[in-house]
Amino acid sequence: MLEIRDLHVSVEGKPILNGITMDVKKGEVHAIMGPNGSGKSTLSHVLAGREGYEVTSGTITYEGKDLLEMEAEERARDGIFLAFQYPVEIPGVNNSYFLKAAVNAGRTHRGEEELDAVAFMKLVREKMKLVDLKDDLMKRAVNEGFSGGEKKRNEIFQMALLEPRLALLDETDSGLDIDALKIVADGVNALRTDERAIVMVTHYQRLLNYIVPDHVHVLAAGRIIKSGDRSLALELEERGYGWVLEQEAAA
Amino acid sequence: MSAVDHYLNAFEAEAAGLPGRGQPWLDGIRDAGIERFAEVGFPTPRNEQWKYTRVAAIEKRRFGLPAAATPVTARQLEPFLFSGLACDRLVFVNGRYASALSSISEGEVRMESLAAVLKNEPALVEQHLAHYGDMKRNAFTALNAAFMLDGAYVHLPRNVAAERPVHLLFVSTEDGGEFAAHTRNLIVAEEGSSGKVIESYVALGDGGYLTNNATEVVLGANSELEHYKLQEESLKAFHIAALDVHQDRDSRFTSHAVSFGALLGRQDINAVLDAEGAVCNLYGLYVADGRQHVDFHTTVEHAKPHGTSREFYKGIIGGRARGVFNGRVHVHQDAQKTDSQQSNKNLLLSHHAEVDAKPELEIYADDVKCSHGATVGQLDDNMLFYLRSRGIDKEAARGLLTYGFAQDIIDHMSLAAVRDHLEGILVRRVPAAESVAGIL
Structure with missing residues (x-):
């Protein structure tokens, strides 16, 4: 589904990613872990199509297409979803208009009919249950006045609404207390299917106790220095990042 | 002939026919107006109040009385009405009252053509008319005082809460030619009364006329007025207006000023909180693109203690347009315990758009709470x-954010029908308007 080959990315002339290669197949859950400043968020932003990143070399292929040729909105309509580390507050833009536009953009792209207001609200109510949100939130502006936990749950709610084929979760666990983390993780787990791939970027192993990944990668200084299965995450939890970094330096 | 001579000659020729001519007190006002205008002429950029707004294009024209225009029909006015709003309505075509298009219900609130009042019962307005607009400070106000032809007189009697808003609709027609409409409104809210007045300025066609409006609002003790001013003039027109507000003890005034139209629009708002406990809220939104120029100059005079003022203005400037906001708050020495906030935020939609934002805070009292802030920026990349x-x-996202930027100004309006109307206009003025309209 997603093939990243030798990806190099700079921001304002400064290299951030220095040759990332990884494959994500449908149905898989990947966790990308690493210390602060390792390039985790850059990777998820580049995948989602944020402007301001310069891809200096390498390729990203998504379902056979050159992802780097696609605008952010085209990627979204084509099934890529980014759950933001810091969901953005948008005063004056009503949540329900925004989400209906987002849902219908995807539907139109897939050649499906747009949902009317009634069908849309029915869908909203169904998906909201997943992350325990109340529908008064639909009358509010996007993320405005939401608590930290509400914002993160809202991201997963949007994921449920948009039903992406590739979901990128950027530090979705950071800043959440354990109850909120459980709600978010339950939501994500409910959305795991054989067709959907999930890439989680996280600083903390804790999340992986609740969303169990198939593959774990360690990102440091813009490169994947170690990959493994879930046991790698447990080892990182126990021993910290130091030993992988040392191994890498020795190699 | 110079521009000043043009208006002096016009005054000589037309004065006898102006409403209320022969009333000594009114003659005095008109004569003082034309004399003041003859003395100072049109403002130049050397005048600090007009530093960013050149009126040379107005000075160059020779605006006269409107040509005899084809009559306006009720149907033509439909787009300018607020659907679902039960209100009284006074319609003015090219600056003159059109009774056939107006509808006034029976009730305690008095509303009628100012020209009719000046002809028939001038004593009604003698106490207030032209007492608040400062013709020394503003040459256009002086010109208006000289030529004021018609407009609305609205009177809210003591302790009367008006049941319906009053809509003053000023329509200009293209076949009126290059005319000047020196309209004058007087709104008097007696002690304990409350009401809502909407002034809208609209065009049928694409005329290059001048609206030179002066509106005075007098608020008695403990009265309350919500005032709307919607400027949707033709994009070739000039709209110059002054709103002068005088507030007595514990009175509450709220202004919503929205500007979409005119090639050149300039609105002055001056509120004097002249007794204890007065509250003044000024909300404003200006949208300009192409080569439009829009200028808001507001002054809040806190003259007495325990006054509160809130001022929130937003501007959306695109194309090669220019916006000017000058917000002056003057807290007099006597005005202890004043609580004043002002904010002006501007959104630039193009590299050629320009905004001059200038808050001016002058405080002479020592026990006050005052804040102000102004920003000029572009759409937020994160959003x-x-x-x-x-x-x-991308374009729809830009449009949606632009719409959202303006939303909170509209949200302050209590009349849902007016909010809906404005949202309809606003959505047509943002990037990717059609997509945005589809989303909303």
Whole structure:
């Protein structure tokens, strides 16, 4: 589904990613872990199509297409979803208009009919249950006045609404207390299917106790220095990042 | 002939026919107006109040009385009405009252053509008319005082709460030619009364006329007025207006000033909180693109203690347009315990758009709470990316954010029908208007 080959990315002339290669197949859950400043968020932003990143070399292929040729909105309509580390507050833009536009953009792209207001609200109510949100939130502006936990749950709610084929979760666990983390993780787990791939970027192993990944990668200084299965995450939890970094330096 | 001579000659020729001519007190006002205008002429950029707004284009023209225009029909006015709003309505075509198009219900609130009042019962307005607009400070106010032809007189009697808003609709027609409409409104809210007045200025066609309006609002003790001013003039027209507000003890005044139209629009708002406990809220939104120029100059005079003022203005400037905001708050020495906030935020939609934002705070009292802030910026990249990452295309995202930027100013309006009307206009003025309209 997603093939990243030798990806190099700079921001304002400064290299951030220095040759990332990884494959994500449908149905898989990947966790990308690493210390602060390792390039985790850059990777998820580049995948989602944020402007301001310069891809200096390498390729990203998504379902056979050159992802780097696609605008952010085209990627979204084509099934890529980014759950933001810091969901953005948008005063004056009503949540329900925004989400209906987002849902219908995807539907139109897939050649499906747009949902009317009634069908849309029915869908909203169904998906909201997943992350325990109340529908008064639909009358509010996007993320405005939401608590930290509400914002993160809202991201997963949007994921449920948009039903992406590739979901990128950027530090979705950071800043959440354990109850909120459980709600978010339950939501994500409910959305795991054989067709959907999930890439989680996280600083903390804790999340992986609740969303169990198939593959774990360690990102440091813009490169994947170690990959493994879930046991790698447990080892990182126990021993910290130091030993992988040392191994890498020795190699 | 110079521009000043043009208006002096016009005054000589037309004065006898102006409403109320022969009333000594009114003659005095008109004569003082034309004398003041003859003395100072049109403002130049050397005048600090007009530093960013050149009126040379107005000075160059020779605006006269409107040509005899084809009659306006009720049907033509429909787009300018607020659907679902039960209100009284006074319609003015090219600056003159059109009774056939107006509808006034029976009730305690008095409303009628000012020209009729000046002809028939001038004593009614003698106490207030032209007492608040400062013709020394503003040459256009002086010109208006000289030529004031018609407009509305609205009177809210003591302790009367008006049941219906009053809509003053000023329509200009293209076949009126290059005319000047020196309209004058007087709104008097007696002690304990309350009401809502909407002034709207609209055009049928694409005329290059001048609206030179002066509106005075007098608020008695403990009275309350919500005032709306919607400027939707033709994009070739000039709109110059002064709103002068005088507030007595514990009175509450709220202004919503929205500007979409005119090639050149200039609105002055001056509120004097002249007794204890007065509250003044000024909300404003200006939208300009192409080569439009829009200028808001507001002054809040806190003259007495325990006054409160809130001022929130937003501007959306695109194309090669220019916006000017000058917000002056003057807290007099006597005005202890004043609580004043002012904020002006501007959104630039193009590299050629320009905004001059100038808050002016002058405080002579020592026990006050005052704040102000002004910003000029572009659409937020984080917000844009967030919307795009959900599948909304770039231009529609820009449009949606632009719409959202203006939303909180409109939200302050208590009349839902007016909010709906304005949202309809606003959505047509943002990037990717059609897509945005589809989303909303």
